[in-house]
Amino acid sequence: MAYLKTLVEDGRTEQRVARRARVLLAMTDPDTVVSELADRLELERTTIWNLCRRYEAYGVDVVLDAPRSGHPRELSPPTKSRGGAVGVL
Known part of the structure; x- marks a missing residue:
């Protein structure tokens, strides 16, 4: 539980990992009510x-994200606008 x-x-x-850890820590207490924990x-x-x-x-490794199959997502570079400014609104 120290981990x-x-x-x-x-x-x-990452918050999704921390949330899973919080759930498992809370569930070690026998007085934990699942519906109250879910709401919180x-x-x-x-x-x-x-x-x-x-x-x-x-x-305990379930708190970490499992490896995913498939090609990892890639972000394309931003396109240049006519004025030459990139990413300016």
């Missing part, structure tokens, strides 16, 4: 239960 606390407290952690974190109850099931099956 999860570190993720939550580190300001550089603005999640669906099924999302919390699915995360808990994945945690039981795979361990």
